[in-house]
Amino acid sequence: QQPVQSPQAVILREGEDAVINCSSSKALYSVHWYRQKHGEAPVFLMILLKGGEQKGHDKISASFNEKKQQSSLYLTASQLSYSGTYFCGTYTQGGSEKLVFGKGTKLTVNP
Amino acid sequence: KAGVTQTPRYLIKTRGQQVTLSCSPISGHRSVSWYQQTPGQGLQFLFEYFSETQRNKGNFPGRFSGRQFSNSRSEMNVSTLELGDSALYLCASSIGGSGRIGEQFFGPGTRLTVL
DSSP: OOOEEEOSEEEEETTOOEEEEEEOSSOEEEEEEEEEOTTSOOEEEEEEETTSOEEEOTTOEEEEETTTTEEEEEEOSOOGGGOEEEEEEEEETTSOSOOEEOOOEEEEEEO | OOOOEEEOSEEEEOTTOOEEEEEEOOTTOOEEEEEEEETTTEEEEEEEEETTEEEEEOSOOTTEEEEEOTTSOEEEEEOSOOGGGOEEEEEEEEOSSOGGGOOOEEOOOEEEEEO
């Protein structure tokens, strides 16, 4: 039931783009994205809901393919501050209301 | 607005002991969720409390328990500690309602080390 994230890690130079993927074997109700910097608490980035609604930060973009039960987080023109571990969390349809997180994608942005 | 606070921030215990961790949510938030974070397993859901009632529970043994008070503050207790319980324990608060559509605000966590 745990969503699978890919890649596990990615290294970028400032200004480059990255895509982080999250996929589930179960039908999803919503996908939640969080970023955690080293030694800090996870911070909310975005929620994508079944049906197309999105809530989150203007500078972050993401997609949710309901047919494939996949979500992608798009990080464009990356900045040093984007470094951290990105987690996707999912709520499944018809399941109990537990937010199940993937194992994370570690993003490093170098100057 | 003050964020989510957790106490203590660090804790060292020995096997067999028990421990209580505390979480104070953001004012006005009625839901508190607890997570265990380890390098190997990532973030794993422990349980969620809403209006003093456990609303959801993860797949952890009965040694892990929690409660929520009328002011929404929450505690979690781990009895008979094992080495594998060493982890960062995070609590997160949200306004309430359905967690499926709401963002969670995480506290800084309590780092528990079991020797």
